[in-house]
Amino acid sequence: MTDPDALAAFVEALGDIPVLLDPALVKQRSQDFFWFSPVLKRQLNDMTAELVVCPRTRDEVTHTMAAAWRCGINVTPRGGGTGNHGQAVPLRGGAVLDLSRLDRIVWVRDGMMRVEAGAKLIDLDKILRERGWELRMFPSTKRTATIGGFVAGGSDGIGSITWGGLRDAGNVIAAQVVTAEAPPRVLELRGSETDLINHAYGTTGIVTELELPLAPAMQWRDIVVAFPDFMQAARFCLVLAACPGIDLKLVTTIDSTIVPSLEVLRELVAVGESLALLMVAPSGMTTLAELVSAHGGQIVLDADTLKSEITSGSVPLYEFTWNHTTLQMLTQDRTVTYLRSLFPAADPLALVERMRTLFGDELPMHLEFLRVGGALTCAGLQIVRFTTEDRLAEIISIHEQNGVSISNPHVYTIENGSGHKRLPVNQMGFKHEVDPLGILNPGKMRDFVPVRAPAENAE
Ligand SMILES: Cc1cc2nc3c(=O)[nH]c(=O)nc-3n(C[C@H](O)[C@H](O)[C@H](O)COP(=O)(O)OP(=O)(O)OC[C@H]3O[C@@H](n4cnc5c(N)ncnc54)[C@H](O)[C@@H]3O)c2cc1C
Structure with a gap:
């Protein structure tokens, strides 16, 4: 449970960024499809954040992360909330960061797109088709999931028979990431650097934009x-x-x-x-x-x-x-x-x-x-x-x-859920750099130890 004074200071610092405080709504947005597993159901059923923050722009994400750092508030990012492993369930309270309002297409050209992370896959595919393209791959939750949630929490799906998984080289071209530092930085990861946020459950930064390759539209x-x-x-x-x-x-x-x-x-x-x-x-x-x-x-x-x-x-x-x-x-x-x-x-x-x-x-x-x-x-x-x-x-x-x-x-945890039982790339080293207090989705990167507790940072 987060210190009430720290929470109040956080809400005040958010200014006019929309916030949900109703406990029933907050609980609902703290859950995903972890209940597919009887083990996770037992472990995660009662976990909840204390509020939901709904930024509308990247600047509002950056502002939220600056406030979270100052007030020592944990932040769990969320797209459509369709993950099966409890990826989007906050284990240590704090804020759910609902990214679904960051849903703009930045550009589409030459078989590529750049989009905001909260865009829903179904909406993206519809717009792409009008321009002769389609998503190379999508999860079977295409009608509800976001592109940011797919890259941060998913792995493969419809299209993987041809294109492989999200981790296969070439399937993510670039990612824009907001860090959990003072002040937060906005990083552009390109090529293999995107492995640092790929399937990292949002523990290594808030993904605000993604650049992905496309396939020619087909009447399947x-x-x-x-x-x-x-x-x-x-x-x-x-x-x-x-x-x-x-x-x-x-x-x-x-x-x-x-x-x-x-x-x-x-x-x-x-x-x-x-x-x-x-x-x-x-x-x-x-x-x-x-x-x-x-x-x-x-x-x-x-x-x-x-x-x-x-x-x-x-x-x-x-x-x-x-x-x-x-x-x-x-x-x-x-x-x-x-x-x-x-x-x-x-x-x-x-x-x-x-x-x-x-x-x-x-x-x-x-x-x-x-x-x-x-x-x-x-x-x-x-x-x-x-x-x-x-x-x-x-x-x-x-x-x-x-x-x-x-x-x-x-x-x-990311490690235990992977077939290799360890982090796939140097996500741990990157996390030390971009989230030294460990306020991003805490508890999901099993072996991470923060430099100090977030509460010690609160002003
Ligand atoms: C019935 C069913 C079928 C499914 N089929 C598939 C499938 O075919 N393939 C597959 O890979 N998965 C599948 N999944 C899992 C899930 O639906 C997908 O991975 C989906 O893409 C997750 O997207 P989301 O927007 O719902 O993400 P969320 O569940 O909201 O988030 C997933 C993870 O990403 C993090 N996150 C979300 N947005 C951001 C962001 N902008 N920046 C940083 N971190 C972020 C969250 O903290 C969380 O850890 C399925 C799940 C269900 C329930």
């Missing part, structure tokens, strides 16, 4: 293919994903035991069938039909992605994929949770098959095909029929012993 087809057997569907997906001549945005395999939880889709298939969910360019449809037939599948849905996105009552196929598959399951059964795994690029399906044999119906399989460092492989977002935290830890450990890397979605 939402395609569902039914297969009598899961491994047959997975093998088809791997062959399709490796086809250099077909433009793809999404290649997903879903186990038959998950299908009854997928509204609409379950009505298209017979009991026991597994699914391939795809986004394919129109030019790939002829070859796709041949591949489907050669692998013993049947196309059961062919729809226009964009139409589904904007037509009320219809759902784009990507909202059945990535972590939306888990969400669909959770709407039917609140006891399930999920894993986030990465299979090695050399023969990934051999290990997929092995894990299916080991765990059976305890872990219904869900695969997302993607490129990692250029190599084609698949990630598992397996559903877990949760029993105990000990068993969950055991499941994770068995995967790791078998060579399946786990990005643990049941922990809230």
Whole structure:
């Protein structure tokens, strides 16, 4: 709990920058989708900030950070609040910094855009399409998430089958960052320097603008293919994903035991069938039909992605994929949770098959095909029929012993959530430089020790 006098001084210093103080609203804006994990639900459910600050410009962000430094107030940045790991949940009170009003497009040219960090992905994509471009990749929360939240808290998603993840070189060109110093600096990170804020949960600065590469706009087809057997569907997906001549945005395999939880889709298939969910360019449809037939599948849905996105009552196929598959399951059964795994690029399906044999119906399989460092492989977002935290830890450990890397979605620190159990680049050294008091999203960078406590800094 923050010292009330420090909080009052902070609010006064904010001047006319909009602030929310209503405890119910503040609690709501202090939460994200951490409840997907029973472990995080237990740990984070009662965490809340004491106020929400809603800056409208970069100058107001800088002003807020100067006031936070002076008054010793912790600051947790927030975009759309759709993270699954409690990234946007303040662990030590203070202020939530709601960046959703920084939503302007600075420019679009030559297959690149520069935008403010709070812009919603759905709005960005709409404007880009009018100019002949589209986002290279987006999370399945495209309709609610922000671009800043995706870069600071996400990793990959729809489009990663072609472009890889956010961490792959070239996928973030530049980031403008406001630091937590006296006075705050506005830094321009370019190229590989952007790794310092990429997936750092806002612990290494407030991202105010981003420069990202784009892809030519495509009229994507939402395609569902039914297969009598899961491994047959997975093998088809791997062959399709490796086809250099077909433009793809999404290649997903879903186990038959998950299908009854997928509204609409379950009505298209017979009991026991597994699914391939795809986004394919129109030019790939002829070859796709041949591949489907050669692998013993049947196309059961062919729809226009964009139409589904904007037509009320219809759902784009990507909202059945990535972590939306888990969400669909959770709407039917609140006891399930999920894993986030990465299979090695050399023969990934051999290990997929092995894990299916080991765990059976305890872990219904869900695969997302993607490129990692250029190599084609698949990630598992397996559903877990949760029993105990000990068993969950055991499941994770068995995967790791078998060579399946786990990005643990049941922990809230950056290090523990990464497959490598450590920070990916020199984010720690950068944090010492730009946030020496550790007021940015404190507790999320596990090994960081501030030079002194923020309260000791308060005037
Ligand atoms: C159903 C479901 C499906 C999902 N699918 C995917 C997926 O396909 N791929 C994927 O990668 N993720 C996925 N996610 C996780 C999440 O939706 C995405 O990562 C999303 O991009 C987060 O954006 P946001 O605006 O909601 O960020 P928030 O949740 O608001 O924030 C995420 C993190 O970034 C920090 N942050 C936010 N804005 C800034 C800023 N301007 N400067 C500095 N730090 C900032 C926050 O403090 C927090 O740590 C999914 C989540 C759900 C619930």
